[in-house]
Amino acid sequence: MDKLFFNDDHLMIRDMVRDFAETEVRPVAKEMDRKEKFPKKLVAQMGKLGLMGTIIPEKYGGAGLDMISFVTAIIELARVDASVAITMAAHTSLGSVPILLLGNEKQKQTYLPRLASGEIIGAFGLTEPDAGSDAGATRTKAIWDGNNYIVNGGKIFITNAGEAGLLSFTSQVEVNNELKGIAAFVIPIKTAGLEIGPKEKKMGWRASDTRQLFFKDLKVPPEAMLGQVADGFKFFLKTLTSGRISIGALSIGTALGAYENALQYATEREAFGKPIYKFQSIGFKLADMATEIEAAKLMVYHAAWLKDKGMDFTKQAAMAKLFASEMAMKSTTEAIQVLGGYGYVKEYDVERFFRDAKVLEIGEGTSEVQRIIITREILKDFKIP
């Protein structure tokens, strides 16, 4: 599998991130989960290694690598700790990519080098209390007062919000009592009028920082707009399309983490006089997990490869995200089954992987939304008689 998508650089990147994850992340993963502790120090280390700017071009201070490298890095982090992986992945594919896609040269020069080095963390605000899957229902409104946009409204479930330096967000724009569409803006998160809510208490991804944001007469200068008014919504959705590849990668990592635990346990634990992997019903669970992880890898790497080649990857990214996230939920559930009671207690990591898996079917487009996209895409290819 590696040979199909990997060159020597990819192998070296994988080894480096694996080593980093095992040495630096593994020893603190359980405690960060328990205490809902944001991985500040690890983010700084990842910044030094270039991992906070993997896919940012070199001229903006990033490593300038391809999507395959990015996927590899996310898998290796998520295999050990999904919270660390989503912190990096959301920072990059949601927090930095909108600026890369839509920003003008000045915005890119101002923000990307600081994002790529990890000096500041990026956040992405699309979801609102009344606009989740239906992102077009955005109620946040920016009213032009002749000099600035005055923004009121808010966002919910924003990853990295409490730790971020920079926020990209969407808002309706109104000029002279006329709605102009949904635009995207980028602002330093510490701006008067932007209030950051308390940390959400979550089932999984507990060390990742998720918060609500409130905009109260938030003054945003026109230079903060990303692209033209009408671009905002379209490009935010485009950001999500590649973001789906990262959630696919996170799913693979999460499933791998649980699977590897289960595999090891099954060779050590004995029941009725033999190691439990020798019972076909346990062996076959492991076989199914391994097979589905392999399938998900092929799909996610393929979507990444299409993106790297500049080809359309909308359908493949949605399929990869859908399959990989549902696979992760299933694999982590089965991993607990393999460990029996030991899988249910916090001493073993499979319980954490299981809790971390559920959100993969929700964030960056629910499974239902992925199926809507896939249906739309397959019918595009089909000539309806």
Place this chain on the structure above:
Amino acid sequence: MKIAVLIKQVPGSDSALPLTGDGTWIDDSLITFVMNESDNYALEEALRIREKINDGEVVVVSMGPDRVQRVIREGLAKGADRGIHLEEDGQIETDPLCIAKSFTSVLEDENFDLVLTGLQSDDTGMGQTGILLGELLGMSTATLGIETDIQSDTIRVKRELESGWFQWIKLPLPASVSIQSGINQPRYPSLKGIMGAKKKEIKIVAQSEHRPDTKWQSLNRLFIPQTNKQTETLNGDADTIVNRLVEILRSDLRII
């Protein structure tokens, strides 16, 4: 300051170690290879010395089949300036003197001020390469370094002795020092380092150009030690049983 670091690629510790059919080596095709642990520390020490004196060159040197270019590239990604690859065509050489002579023939003309090696390789564990090489190159040598202090024409090395004792020694340069694991905290290669490594030079030396004609030691057979469970029932009166138990705990198991 010109520093050579000898790096060996060895089977990873979590790799299965299947033997070849004739039992003379392990089946390379089924193994995941990694950089030898103590060599990684030696490399880090070399990079730190270069950074401390803010001058010089670090050259990573490895012997083996094509696959060892991966550890050379890893060294380059971490910051070494260039690499030298001593090619081996068939099975890798295990005779320490033969290995040291190969390295000598290639490193001789480079005039290194310092050669750092790992303490021993995690495969055959001979622990001789650094010492033999130092001798053959006419360098002062030290083993088991756990701290170094470089001066302009000397190096001080803190050595680990037995039973928790240490020793500081001073060697004139050029010197060959073998490094103990744990001496520092090896860095990870950064993404930029990984990409930059491609542009660095790796000089390749064919086996015919470095391998001596003679061989002084050869490996006959590798085998996996047989383990068997032994159960001993302790009989007799309480004193006899307790005495035997204490003896077992003290002499056989050595846990008291």
